[in-house]
Amino acid sequence: MRVPLSWLREYVDLPAGETGRDVAARLVRAGLEVETVEQLGGDLKGPLVVGQVLSIEELSGFKKPIRHCFVNVGDANGTGEPQEIVCGATNFAVGDKVVVVLPGAVLPGPFPIAARQTYGHTSAGMICSARELGMGDDHNGIIVLPPEFEPGTDAIELLQLVDEVLDIAVTPDRGYCLSMRGVAREAAAAYGLPLADPALLDVPPANSYGYLVKVADPAGCDRFVARTVTGIDPGAKSPIWLQRRLQKAGIRPISLTVDITNYVMLEVGQPLHAYDRGRVDGPIQVRRAEAGEKITTLDGVERKLSAEDLLICDNSGPIGLAGVMGGSTTEILDPVVDPETGLTTGSTEVIIEAAHFDPISIARTAKRHKLPSEASKRFERGVDPEAARAAAQRAVDLLVLIAGGTAEAGVTDIAAPHPVRTIAIAADLPDRVAGTEYGRETVTRRLQEVGCTVAGSDVLEVTPPSWRPDLTDPYDLAEEVIRLEGYDNVPARMPTVPPGRGLTETQRFHRRVGVALAGAGYVEINAYPFLGDAAFDALGLDQDDERRRTVKLVNPLNDEEPALRTTLLPGLLGALRRNVGRGNTDLALFETGTVFLPKAELKVAPRLSVERRPSEEELAELNAALPDQPRRVAVALAGERLPSGWWGKGSGAIWADAIEAARTVAAAAGVELTVRQAQHAPWHPGRCAELVAGDVVVGYAGELHPRVIKAMHLPERTCAMEIDLDLVFEDGRRVHGPTVSAYPVATQDVALIVDSSVPSAAVEDALREGAGELLESIRLFDVFTGEQAGEGKKSLAYSLRFRATDRTLTADEATAAREAAVALATDRTGATLRG
Structure with a gap:
C-alpha cells in the first residue's frame, strides 16, 4: 500500500x-x-509553470514531427513575452494549457534545463510530459491541463509534484x-492524535426505490449496497488532485467514474464497481456460476466459469466476477467526441456497487482464473462490511460534485444479520504475556484506539470493530496492546532453564550423524520439503510406487509442487544440479530431515484453543491426524572424491562411496549394516545396494540410473544414498566404544568357492557367526571369477582377525575358530574351500 x-x-x-x-x-x-x-x-527545482500555446509552426525536413511553438507563461520568465520552445509532441493545439519548464530549472533525474539551439531555432525551455515530471511512465504525449488555470501559475504546487x-x-x-x-x-x-474518519458520512437509509438486487447466496455475499447516479457529464474529466493521488498510490487514472471508484477504494478500503445503467438488463443478481457459463472480463479475456465462482448477473447472464473483476458488457464507456457536432457521448447513468463478499470464495476465484486485482487483494484479506454504505455515498457525492450528476433517492442495502462478537479478556493478560506492567487504563485505552468497545473492570468485555475480523480471542487483543505500547518496551529476559535436562538420546544420535558425515567431507544442505509429480517422473518411479502417495497441501506455495516430500532425493539432487551449473563439479552433499507419509485413514485435525494447554485426548487426536514423519538422511556425490594433483590422478565418486556413507551413519548408531544387491528406483539396477540392519531394510545406496541422470541433468555416474534414521536408531539405541585389547592379533585368510548367485553378504554373515567371540573383524579383499573358479562360480577371499581381551591366542585356537567359520559357511551357502 x-x-x-x-x-x-x-x-x-x-x-x-x-x-x-x-x-x-x-x-x-x-x-x-x-x-x-x-x-x-526531491531534486525538482522551478520555474515550472502553466503555459498557454499561442502558435504552432510545423517544421518539415526531419525524420520525426517537430513543432516550433510560442507559449504564454505570464510573468514567470521575467519579461512577460511569449516563450519560444521547440517540441516533438503532437497531442496539443493552439489555445491549450500545458506545463512549461523554463531555463534554470531542474527536472527529476536530475535534468537541468537551459536554452539551446535545435532544429534551426532557439528552444528556451520545454513543454513537459508526465514521465519527465516524475508523475508516471506515460511518455506518449504532453500534459494538457484544464482551461481554468492562468498562464504563469506555479505547476509544482498545482500538480503536487513534491511529496x-x-x-x-x-x-x-x-x-x-x-x-x-x-x-x-x-x-x-x-x-496519540484524533482521527478524521473518512467513513463517517451521513448516509440515507435503505428504501424500496433503490435498484432491484437479488442475493441468492447470502453466505457468499452478506451485504450489497447499490446507488444510482444519473445525468453525468460524459465529457467530465478527473480533476488534477484526484489523478495525482491515484498516481502516487500506484494506480493509473483511466476515466472519471473509474477513477472515483478507485479513489474511494484507496480512501475507505471498500472496493467498488460501476455499471453503465443503460447496459444492465433487468435486476442485478448475486449467485454461483452454472455449468458451461462464460464471461468476458474487463481485460478482454473470455473465462470459463466454475461452480464455485460467485457472480454478479442480470437477465442476460454474468456481468461480473464478484469481488475480482467486472464484465465487459456493462463497463463504463469511454467518452467519445463527435468531430462534426463537438458533442461528447458516453455513460451518463451509473449504478455503484459496494458489496461484502466471502474472503475465501474471492481468493479461490482470483487464484483459479489467475486474475489478481486490487479488489480481490482487499476482499481476501477482509473488508469492513459496515463501510459499504459510506463508500457508496462517497462515490455518489464525488460523481455529483465533479461530473454534475444527480443522485437518485433510491438506496438498496441488503444485509445478512451479523452476530456481535464479544471477547472476555482479563485486564492483566497483556501484562502477563509481555512480562511488564501496563495497567487496566492503558489496556482499555489502547483497545479503544484500535476501535474496540470495552466494558468491565477486572475482566473486560471487548467488542472488536467490524474492520478487524482477525481479532478472535484474548491473545489477539493482548497483542494489540503490546504492539501499540511498543515492542521495544517489552523487557528482554532469558528464560530459566530447568535443571537436569539436556539432549535426548535421539537428538544426540542425529548430531552424531551430522558430525560424522561432515567429518567424511560432506556438506549439509536444507532443501524445501515440497514436490510434485514431475519429481517422481524424473526419478523413474512406477505409477504404483508407494512414494507417489503423498500428503497434499490445501494452499501450496507453488501449484507445480503441491505435495510434501516422501523422499529426500529430489531436493538433494536439485541442489547438486544447481551447484554443478555454477561451476562446482566435485560435490558431496548430505541432508537430514523428515519425510511425510500419509496414513491409510485420513483424519481432520481439531482446532485447539489458545487459552489453555491441550488435553491428552486433544493431543492424541491431533497426532492421529498428522502424517507419519520418519527422519532420514541422504547423500549425493558427483565428480572427484579424491582430487587430482601433483601427487597423481584422483578418483571419481562411485557407488561404493555412497555405501560407505551409509556405513558411516550406521557406525554413529553403533549398528552393523548388511549390504545386499537390489533393484530399486532411482538407482542403477546393477549398482544398487540394499542396506539392512538386523532383519529390516533401512535404505538404499548406489549409482543413479542413467535415465534419471539424463532427466535431472546431473553429471554422469552421480551416486546417492538414502537411509531411515529412525529404523537405524531403533536397532542401535546406545553407542558403546569398542573394547581395546593389549594382546596380539592372529590373522587367518580363507578363500571360498560359491555359486555366482550367492551374495557375499550371506557368506560374510555365516563366517562371522561361525567364528564366534574371538573374531575381531572380517574383510573381503578379493573376488575372482574365471576358469579356475569354475563355470557359474566365484571365489571370495576373506581376511579374518582374531584376538582375545585376556590372553594371547594360540595358533590352534585361531585355526579352530577359522575352521568353525568355514564349516558354518559351507553348511549355509554351499561354499567349498579353494585349494
Missing part, C-alpha cells in the same frame, strides 16, 4: 515538522512493515491497512 504523506495529513493532523521517515519510524514501532519512503520531487510516499507491506491479517483510513488509524494511535 502506497501512502502519500500529504493525503495522510488530511485524516491525521501530524506535527508540521514530521517527515516521511519520522512517520515511517512510528508506524514500524506500531507493527507495520514500511519498506521504503519515496521522495517525490513523500510510504510503501507499506501489508500482512494478510492487517487487510484494513490497504486503505488510507486504516493507515491513518494506525498513525493516529502512534501519535
Whole structure:
C-alpha cells in the first residue's frame, strides 16, 4: 500500500515538522512493515509553470514531427513575452494549457534545463510530459491541463509534484491497512492524535426505490449496497488532485467514474464497481456460476466459469466476477467526441456497487482464473462490511460534485444479520504475556484506539470493530496492546532453564550423524520439503510406487509442487544440479530431515484453543491426524572424491562411496549394516545396494540410473544414498566404544568357492557367526571369477582377525575358530574351500 504523506495529513493532523521517515519510524514501532519512503520531487527545482500555446509552426525536413511553438507563461520568465520552445509532441493545439519548464530549472533525474539551439531555432525551455515530471511512465504525449488555470501559475504546487510516499507491506491479517483510513488509524494511535474518519458520512437509509438486487447466496455475499447516479457529464474529466493521488498510490487514472471508484477504494478500503445503467438488463443478481457459463472480463479475456465462482448477473447472464473483476458488457464507456457536432457521448447513468463478499470464495476465484486485482487483494484479506454504505455515498457525492450528476433517492442495502462478537479478556493478560506492567487504563485505552468497545473492570468485555475480523480471542487483543505500547518496551529476559535436562538420546544420535558425515567431507544442505509429480517422473518411479502417495497441501506455495516430500532425493539432487551449473563439479552433499507419509485413514485435525494447554485426548487426536514423519538422511556425490594433483590422478565418486556413507551413519548408531544387491528406483539396477540392519531394510545406496541422470541433468555416474534414521536408531539405541585389547592379533585368510548367485553378504554373515567371540573383524579383499573358479562360480577371499581381551591366542585356537567359520559357511551357502 502506497501512502502519500500529504493525503495522510488530511485524516491525521501530524506535527508540521514530521517527515516521511519520522512517520515511517512510528508506524514500524506500531507493527507495520514500511519498506521504503519515496521522495517525490526531491531534486525538482522551478520555474515550472502553466503555459498557454499561442502558435504552432510545423517544421518539415526531419525524420520525426517537430513543432516550433510560442507559449504564454505570464510573468514567470521575467519579461512577460511569449516563450519560444521547440517540441516533438503532437497531442496539443493552439489555445491549450500545458506545463512549461523554463531555463534554470531542474527536472527529476536530475535534468537541468537551459536554452539551446535545435532544429534551426532557439528552444528556451520545454513543454513537459508526465514521465519527465516524475508523475508516471506515460511518455506518449504532453500534459494538457484544464482551461481554468492562468498562464504563469506555479505547476509544482498545482500538480503536487513534491511529496513523500510510504510503501507499506501489508500482512494478510492487517487487510484494513490497504486503505488510507486504516493507515491513518494506525498513525493516529502512534501519535496519540484524533482521527478524521473518512467513513463517517451521513448516509440515507435503505428504501424500496433503490435498484432491484437479488442475493441468492447470502453466505457468499452478506451485504450489497447499490446507488444510482444519473445525468453525468460524459465529457467530465478527473480533476488534477484526484489523478495525482491515484498516481502516487500506484494506480493509473483511466476515466472519471473509474477513477472515483478507485479513489474511494484507496480512501475507505471498500472496493467498488460501476455499471453503465443503460447496459444492465433487468435486476442485478448475486449467485454461483452454472455449468458451461462464460464471461468476458474487463481485460478482454473470455473465462470459463466454475461452480464455485460467485457472480454478479442480470437477465442476460454474468456481468461480473464478484469481488475480482467486472464484465465487459456493462463497463463504463469511454467518452467519445463527435468531430462534426463537438458533442461528447458516453455513460451518463451509473449504478455503484459496494458489496461484502466471502474472503475465501474471492481468493479461490482470483487464484483459479489467475486474475489478481486490487479488489480481490482487499476482499481476501477482509473488508469492513459496515463501510459499504459510506463508500457508496462517497462515490455518489464525488460523481455529483465533479461530473454534475444527480443522485437518485433510491438506496438498496441488503444485509445478512451479523452476530456481535464479544471477547472476555482479563485486564492483566497483556501484562502477563509481555512480562511488564501496563495497567487496566492503558489496556482499555489502547483497545479503544484500535476501535474496540470495552466494558468491565477486572475482566473486560471487548467488542472488536467490524474492520478487524482477525481479532478472535484474548491473545489477539493482548497483542494489540503490546504492539501499540511498543515492542521495544517489552523487557528482554532469558528464560530459566530447568535443571537436569539436556539432549535426548535421539537428538544426540542425529548430531552424531551430522558430525560424522561432515567429518567424511560432506556438506549439509536444507532443501524445501515440497514436490510434485514431475519429481517422481524424473526419478523413474512406477505409477504404483508407494512414494507417489503423498500428503497434499490445501494452499501450496507453488501449484507445480503441491505435495510434501516422501523422499529426500529430489531436493538433494536439485541442489547438486544447481551447484554443478555454477561451476562446482566435485560435490558431496548430505541432508537430514523428515519425510511425510500419509496414513491409510485420513483424519481432520481439531482446532485447539489458545487459552489453555491441550488435553491428552486433544493431543492424541491431533497426532492421529498428522502424517507419519520418519527422519532420514541422504547423500549425493558427483565428480572427484579424491582430487587430482601433483601427487597423481584422483578418483571419481562411485557407488561404493555412497555405501560407505551409509556405513558411516550406521557406525554413529553403533549398528552393523548388511549390504545386499537390489533393484530399486532411482538407482542403477546393477549398482544398487540394499542396506539392512538386523532383519529390516533401512535404505538404499548406489549409482543413479542413467535415465534419471539424463532427466535431472546431473553429471554422469552421480551416486546417492538414502537411509531411515529412525529404523537405524531403533536397532542401535546406545553407542558403546569398542573394547581395546593389549594382546596380539592372529590373522587367518580363507578363500571360498560359491555359486555366482550367492551374495557375499550371506557368506560374510555365516563366517562371522561361525567364528564366534574371538573374531575381531572380517574383510573381503578379493573376488575372482574365471576358469579356475569354475563355470557359474566365484571365489571370495576373506581376511579374518582374531584376538582375545585376556590372553594371547594360540595358533590352534585361531585355526579352530577359522575352521568353525568355514564349516558354518559351507553348511549355509554351499561354499567349498579353494585349494
